[in-house]
Amino acid sequence: MRNNRKLVVLLLAMTMIICIVGGFNALAAGKVTIKFFSNLPDRTAGMGKLEQFLIDNYMKENADINIKVEALQDEPYKQKFRVYTAGNQLPDIFAVWGQPAFFNPIMSSGYAAELDPDDYKGYDFFPGSLNGFSYNGKLYGLARNTDFMVLYYNQKLFADNGVKVPETYDELITAAKAFRAKGIAPVAHNGRDSWPTNILYQDLVIKESGDQELIYKAIQQDIKFAGNEELLAAAEDLKELVDIEFFQDSFIAADYGAARNLFGQEQAAMYYMGAWESGLGSDENFSESFRNNVSAVAFPGMKGEGKGKSTDMMAWNGGGYAVSSSSAVKEEAIKLLNYIMKPENWARYAWQMGVAIPAQKYDQYMTGKESKLQIRLSEILNNATSISGTPWNDAATPGFKTDSQTIIQEFAAGMKTPQEFLEAADQAAQKAQQ
Amino acid sequence: MGQLKYGTDHDFLKVKTRKLTPFRVIIFFLLIIIAVFQIFPLIWLVDFSLAKDGDLFGPRILIWPDKPQFENYKIAMIDGKIPHYLLNSIIVNVISVSLTVLFSVTMAYAFTRMQWKFKNICFTLILLGMMIPIHATLLPNFTSFRFLGISNSYLGLIIPYIAFTLPLGTFIMTGFIKSIPRSIEESILIDGGGIFHIIFYVIFPLTKPAVITVIIMTFFTTWNDFIMAATYLTSDKFRTLPFAVYNFAGQYASRYAVQFAVMTLVALPSLILYIILNEHITKGITVGAIKG
Numbered sequence: 001m002r003n004n005r006k007l008v009v010l011l012l013a014m015t016m017i018i019c020i021v022g023g024f025n026a027l028a029a030g031k032v033t034i035k036f037f038s039n040l041p042d043r044t045a046g047m048g049k050l051e052q053f054l055i056d057n058y059m060k061e062n063a064d065i066n067i068k069v070e071a072l073q074d075e076p077y078k079q080k081f082r083v084y085t086a087g088n089q090l091p092d093i094f095a096v097w098g099q100p101a102f103f104n105p106i107m108s109s110g111y112a113a114e115l116d117p118d119d120y121k122g123y124d125f126f127p128g129s130l131n132g133f134s135y136n137g138k139l140y141g142l143a144r145n146t147d148f149m150v151l152y153y154n155q156k157l158f159a160d161n162g163v164k165v166p167e168t169y170d171e172l173i174t175a176a177k178a179f180r181a182k183g184i185a186p187v188a189h190n191g192r193d194s195w196p197t198n199i200l201y202q203d204l205v206i207k208e209s210g211d212q213e214l215i216y217k218a219i220q221q222d223i224k225f226a227g228n229e230e231l232l233a234a235a236e237d238l239k240e241l242v243d244i245e246f247f248q249d250s251f252i253a254a255d256y257g258a259a260r261n262l263f264g265q266e267q268a269a270m271y272y273m274g275a276w277e278s279g280l281g282s283d284e285n286f287s288e289s290f291r292n293n294v295s296a297v298a299f300p301g302m303k304g305e306g307k308g309k310s311t312d313m314m315a316w317n318g319g320g321y322a323v324s325s326s327s328a329v330k331e332e333a334i335k336l337l338n339y340i341m342k343p344e345n346w347a348r349y350a351w352q353m354g355v356a357i358p359a360q361k362y363d364q365y366m367t368g369k370e371s372k373l374q375i376r377l378s379e380i381l382n383n384a385t386s387i388s389g390t391p392w393n394d395a396a397t398p399g400f401k402t403d404s405q406t407i408i409q410e411f412a413a414g415m416k417t418p419q420e421f422l423e424a425a426d427q428a429a430q431k432a433q434q
Numbered sequence: 435m436g437q438l439k440y441g442t443d444h445d446f447l448k449v450k451t452r453k454l455t456p457f458r459v460i461i462f463f464l465l466i467i468i469a470v471f472q473i474f475p476l477i478w479l480v481d482f483s484l485a486k487d488g489d490l491f492g493p494r495i496l497i498w499p500d501k502p503q504f505e506n507y508k509i510a511m512i513d514g515k516i517p518h519y520l521l522n523s524i525i526v527n528v529i530s531v532s533l534t535v536l537f538s539v540t541m542a543y544a545f546t547r548m549q550w551k552f553k554n555i556c557f558t559l560i561l562l563g564m565m566i567p568i569h570a571t572l573l574p575n576f577t578s579f580r581f582l583g584i585s586n587s588y589l590g591l592i593i594p595y596i597a598f599t600l601p602l603g604t605f606i607m608t609g610f611i612k613s614i615p616r617s618i619e620e621s622i623l624i625d626g627g628g629i630f631h632i633i634f635y636v637i638f639p640l641t642k643p644a645v646i647t648v649i650i651m652t653f654f655t656t657w658n659d660f661i662m663a664a665t666y667l668t669s670d671k672f673r674t675l676p677f678a679v680y681n682f683a684g685q686y687a688s689r690y691a692v693q694f695a696v697m698t699l700v701a702l703p704s705l706i707l708y709i710i711l712n713e714h715i716t717k718g719i720t721v722g723a724i725k726g
Contacts, residue, residue, distance in 0.1 A: 261490055267493070
């Protein structure tokens with residue numbers, strides 16, 4: 001009997017000891033501690049590796065600074081972010097998406113610290129790249145990369161099947177039909193994620209109208225989705241693409257990895273995706289034949305009725321960083337942010353490591369060792385005559401994001417006609433306006 | 435000679451096994467199909483963990499890599515910090531599971547055998563806990579834990595884990611304890627034993643199948659939990675195994691093959707525990723059946 005009592009007491013004592021040990025950790029060391037909240041959990045590859053590399057360098061150079069990184073992937077990140085904001089306990093520096101659906105509520109409620117634009121005069125940010133990080137004329141965050149959509153394609157599949165690389169929209173349709181006839185999936189697409197389809201629709205709107213502002217006007221409800229000819233024409237284009245089996249079979253169920261691998265395994269001729277996939281040409285996971293043959297073109301413009309050109313690009317600045325306004329070490333956090341985003345740090349390494357296309361000027365960091373694909377992407381971006389800004393699904397409220405992604409998926413799955421899709425978009429936009 | 439031997443062996447087998455009627459053949463066939471479907475996800479998991487990222491999601495269901503990528507496991511162990519997370523998982527799980535079992539047995543005993551004021555109200559309140567979704571508690575718990583200074587410690591996981599598994603544990607145990615005849619406890623009291631004697635020498639052994647059910651249930655809930663751990667912990671120091679998968683998640687594409695290797699390693703302890711305890715459950719139930 002006594003033994004059993006001891007056991008109970010022991011268990012309770014153990015619990016208390018663990019509690020105390022846990023509590024003491026917070027008191028360790030007299031350094032300045034900066035809490036860094038990142039959405040890049042993989043610290044050994046890609047942008048996460050670069051982020052960690054710069055953080056480590058900063059700690060080496062500043063012995064009195066200790067940086068504690070907490071990294072979670074997108075969805076858990078957003079969930080925890082909500083918890084942090086609700087308790088007004090945001091970490092000192094954190095990753096943000098410079099898009100109204102995510103960043104506007106944070107800027108307008110004063111969670112993000114204001115930054116001094118004069119600090120960034122020598123940082124060579126591309127014009128307009130900080131728009132999504134500004135609110136009421138004040139700057140609250142910095143962009144880390146430039147995202148733009150291109151059509152990756154496999155040169156070998158095009159050559160072997162005698163198909164011309166599309167320069168116009170009509171040629172794109174012809175190419176898709178030719179690949180279908182040969183039993184090859186023309187375009188790998190991750191329909192399950194729905195945002196690529198949203199972006200494709202906006203790209204089609206740009207190519208139909210030549211007007212980058214049109215879709216945003218419709219979201220503001222200055223014009224109606226349902227009443228506009230060009231918005232309708234783009235919806236009909238998208239329907240046509242689905243009807244001619246432009247995408248691989250059951251693309252609606254394919255997620256990011258599935259679509260990417262389909263293209264990488266040379267089973268799909270093209271892949272509509274962002275420039276962040278610039279590493280495709282050097283990814284050891286794919287065959288050498290693929291790596292040598294992957295290239296990219298801008299999504300072709302319309303001929304005849306369409307007014308947009310292939311240089312009217314779907315491009316925006318998504319990811320970036322901001323500093324918490326309630327941080328106890330705000331000055332130190334801003335210094336760290338400024339260090340990371342210095343052109344010779346972020347822009348240089350992002351380009352040279354091939355992990356992203358920076359949002360800052362990076363020509364001076366060209367080494368000549370870049371992959372062909374990287375150079376090609378760089379050319380496409382340099383040729384752009386107009387850029388869109390935030391994808392339309394991210395351009396309003398969080399609720400609009402959900403609604404617009406649901407309706408585009410229903411539309412792509414054939415559950416809605418173009419007209420019904422546009423009417424549903426109007427409803428979603430009205431809801432977002434209220 | 436040899437023929438004769440075969441013959442006798444055959445006869446011997448015939449006596450032992452039942453006749454292979456068409457009906458039994460169909461049953462066996464169906465069972466084999468079900469078994470294959472049951473085991474397939476595990477085979478698939480191990481198979482993909484030995485492939486290269488680029489080979490996944492291809493036209494074939496299973497992949498035969500030219501060279502099995504054991505490298506994936508090495509990366510999983512080192513970059514995924516599996517040993518570190520495993521230790522944390524074990525500490526958190528052992529404490530949560532043992533305390534849940536201890537509390538649910540003692541509480542169930544108090545609810546079924548003892549007479550006290552507000553007994554029924556307390557019991558209902560405990561059971562109401564089953565209806566509270568985890569997500570609704572994340573924010574208030576986060577704020578309170580932060581206030582108490584335990585948001586970054588093992589305790590910040592152990593407390594909510596026990597809180598969420600205790601109601602169901604207590605519910606299962608009360609049902610079981612009710613079925614135990616009071617006369618056994620009375621005989622202990624006559625022999626001069628106390629309440630601890632009753633609980634540890636009578637209730638625990640007799641409710642073994644129920645205790646094992648509670649252990650398995652609690653273990654799987656706490657072993658697989660990610661959302662609570664992701665919310666209450668900020669430091670890498672206390673992170674548990676489910677985080678290892680996310681250490682290979684990129685912003686867009688992830689290192690899928692390594693993630694499969696991580697998942698294989700994470701699933702292994704649960705699998706072993708299930709195999710061990712599964713036997714105990716069957717044993718416990720049959721023992722009870724003979725006694726009854």
